[in-house]
Structures are given as structure tokens and as C-alpha cells.
Amino acid sequence: MRDKYMELGVGLFVLLGLAAVTYLTVKLGAGSLLSTDTYPLEARFANTGGLSKGSTVMIAGVTVGRVDGVRLDPSDYSAIVDMSIASSAHLPTDTMASIKTSGLIGDKFVALSPGAEESFLAPSSRILMTESALELESLIGKMAFGSVDGEAPQTAPEPAAKIEP
Amino acid sequence: MKHFTLFPVVASLLLVSSLHAATADAEKALQQSINEVLVVTEKSSGGPQLAEDIQPILDRAVSFEAMTRRAVGPGWRQFTRQEQEEATRLFSKLIIRTYSAKFTPGQQPDTQFLKPSSPGEGKVEIPTTVLYKGSRYAITYRLEDLGRWLVTDILAEGVSLVANYRAQFDALFKKGGAPAVIDSLKQSVARSS
Numbered sequence: 001m002r003d004k005y006m007e008l009g010v011g012l013f014v015l016l017g018l019a020a021v022t023y024l025t026v027k028l029g030a031g032s033l034l035s036t037d038t039y040p041l042e043a044r045f046a047n048t049g050g051l052s053k054g055s056t057v058m059i060a061g062v063t064v065g066r067v068d069g070v071r072l073d074p075s076d077y078s079a080i081v082d083m084s085i086a087s088s089a090h091l092p093t094d095t096m097a098s099i100k101t102s103g104l105i106g107d108k109f110v111a112l113s114p115g116a117e118e119s120f121l122a123p124s125s126r127i128l129m130t131e132s133a134l135e136l137e138s139l140i141g142k143m144a145f146g147s148v149d150g151e152a153p154q155t156a157p158e159p160a161a162k163i164e165p
Numbered sequence: 166m167k168h169f170t171l172f173p174v175v176a177s178l179l180l181v182s183s184l185h186a187a188t189a190d191a192e193k194a195l196q197q198s199i200n201e202v203l204v205v206t207e208k209s210s211g212g213p214q215l216a217e218d219i220q221p222i223l224d225r226a227v228s229f230e231a232m233t234r235r236a237v238g239p240g241w242r243q244f245t246r247q248e249q250e251e252a253t254r255l256f257s258k259l260i261i262r263t264y265s266a267k268f269t270p271g272q273q274p275d276t277q278f279l280k281p282s283s284p285g286e287g288k289v290e291i292p293t294t295v296l297y298k299g300s301r302y303a304i305t306y307r308l309e310d311l312g313r314w315l316v317t318d319i320l321a322e323g324v325s326l327v328a329n330y331r332a333q334f335d336a337l338f339k340k341g342g343a344p345a346v347i348d349s350l351k352q353s354v355a356r357s358s
Binding site: 044046047076078092094096098113114115116118126128129131132133134135 | 234235237238239240241242280282284285288307318320322323324325327328331332335
């Protein structure tokens with residue numbers, strides 16, 4: 001009788017352990033399957049630079065969604081990124097999506113920067129203002145060796161000046 | 166019945182042709198503006214006078230209002246009408262002065278237009294390569310149909326001008342609201358003159 005209780009206890013312990021592992025896998029892994037309170041959005045990029053399914057989507061450093069997939073648009077060979085965004089994040093239509101890297105060699109993620117428009121992106125709509133992943137190698141190459149047409153080494157143009165506070 | 170089966174084909178043909186017309190119109194408008202700027206730079210000896218000379222051309226070709234609004238981001242809604250106008254005026258001045266200061270007299274850029282695309286209705290992206298002083302740069306122009314085709318963002322080597330400023334303005338706005346943004350713009354414009 002005592003052995004029976006012991007076996008039942010061990011069985012329950014194993015089951016609890018498996019449930020905990022499953023919960024953690026879902027919560028910390030590629031997607032929160034338990035949460036359905038999201039809406040789909042897509043964004044078009046010239047280059048995703050290795051962004052993959054499960055990458056995070058952030059606003060001001062706060063995770064607000066996940067990348068559901070990256071596919072190729074055969075009409076112009078651009079990349080379409082499908083994302084799930086938390087329903088609580090209402091994004092203006094001029095929201096900008098940029099592909100960033102956490103640290104110098106860290107994972108790629110999508111950074112959303114909300115704009116000023118008073119209309120909001122509807123579910124399944126497309127973010128039109130995007131900034132592709134920067135290719136550090138090509139920029140360093142240009143700075144170090146100049147370009148093929150160059151007479152003298154040139155640096156890449158500054159995209160914009162810095163505003164001093 | 167035949168009419169119903171033909172309808173999607175005709176509709177998609179019309180859509181494709183209207184997209185082609187839109188990209189062609191946008192490209193033509195951009196080409197014309199670039200040519201006008203080149204005519205001015207050809208005779209110019211650079212300096213602040215160049216910024217003054219190209220300002221009217223760029224005012225016609227670029228929507229500085231849309232650019233400033235997007236560069237400021239969510240804080241724009243809390244600007245008063247007067248502050249919005251002031252920020253737009255200063256931002257356009259800053260952009261024009263910053264880039265005209267990089268112009269070297271006697272050196273003309275050579276722009277090659279690549280295949281444009283339309284990411285959405287009323288929006289066209291025109292990628293170009295610019296050969297200037299021996300180096301080649303990838304510059305993409307984003308245009309929108311706001312009554313006429315106007316440039317609303319420029320990407321240099323993939324970096325957006327609007328996104329670059331949005332990151333800076335957002336921090337300033339959170340620190341001191343609209344006056345902080347306008348003050349920093351005034352200081353930057355004063356330094357660039």
C-alpha cells in the first residue's frame with residue numbers, strides 16, 4: 001500500500017515537472033501561445049539582415065510583440081515581416097519600423113517608433129515607413145577602403161546632423 | 166456571366182497601369198527637382214548663399230511639414246499651431262543648411278535612378294545611386310501624393326532621416342516639451358549659419 005502511494009507521488013511530481021517545463025518553453029520561447037490578445041501587422045523591408053521567426057518587437061525597449069514569420073515578396077524581392085502586436089499597443093499610421101541589433105553582435109529585433117498621425121494602423125495593415133538592417137560590414141568596408149569609383153577613401157554620407165540639446 | 170469573369174482581369178490591369186502612372190509621375194517630379202537644384206549648384210560657389218538659393222526649390226519639392234511632424238513623433242500633437250509652424254521653419258532651414266554645407270563648388274553629383282516601387286497607395290519609393298566626389302552612395306527618396314508628389318523622407322545608405330531625428334526629438338520632448346525641441350532647433354540652426 002505504501003509503495004502504491006510512493007509511486008503515485010513520484011508520478012504526480014513528474015507530471016508537475018513536465019507541466020512546468022512546457023509552461024516555461026511556451027512563455028520564454030518563440031511565442032506566447034497562451035496569449036491571444038494580439039493583432040497582426042506586417043512591414044516591408046529591403047533587407048531584414050537575418051531577422052527570424054520569434055524575434056521580439058519593441059517600443060522604447062519594451063517588448064510589445066513577436067515576429068511570426070519572414071517571407072519574400074516575389075514582385076520586388078523585398079522581405080515582408082509578419083508580426084503579432086499586443087492589442088494594448090495602438091500604433092499611429094506613420095509608425096516607423098526599424099531592424100536593430102541588441103549590442104554589436106546580438107540578436108536582431110524590430111524596433112517600432114510611433115509617429116504623430118491621429119489615425120491608427122488597423123489589424124493586418126502594413127507599416128510603410130521602414131528602415132532596413134544596417135550592414136555594418138559594408139559601411140566599414142566603405143570607410144576603410146573607399147568605394148570602387150573612389151579617387152580617395154571617403155566615408156559614407158551622414159544621414160542627418162545631430163541636434164544638440 | 167462573361168462580364169463577371171472579365172471584371173477582375175480588367176480591374177487588376179487598371180490597378181497595375183495606375184501604379185505605373187503613379188511611380189512615373191513621382192519619378193518625374195523628383196527628377197525635375199534634382200535638375201533644378203543642379204542648375205543652381207552648377208553656378209554656385211557654395212556657402213550660406215547656396216542654402217538661400219535652393220530653399221525655394223526644396224520648399225516646392227519636399228513636404229517639410231510632414232517631415233517635421235514625423236520627425237517629432239507623438240509629441241507633435243501637443244505642439245500649438247504656432248509651435249508647429251516654428252518647428253517646421255527651423256527644421257527645413259537646418260536640413261538645407263546642413264547638407265548645402267557639404268557641397269564642394271565645382272563637384273556635381275551624378276544621380277542614377279533605379280526601379281521605383283509603390284509600397285502603398287499614394288506612396289512611392291525611388292532608389293538611386295549618387296556618385297559624388299568619387300564615391301557612390303545609395304540614396305532612396307520616399308515620396309507621397311499630398312496633392313502633388315512631395316518628398317517626405319530620405320534614406321542614406323538605408324538610414325532614414327526622419328527616424329534619425331525622431332530618436333533625438335523624442336528624447337528632447339520628453340525632457341522639456343515643445344519649447345525644448347524648438348530651442349535645440351534654434352541653437353542648431355544658429356550653429357549651422
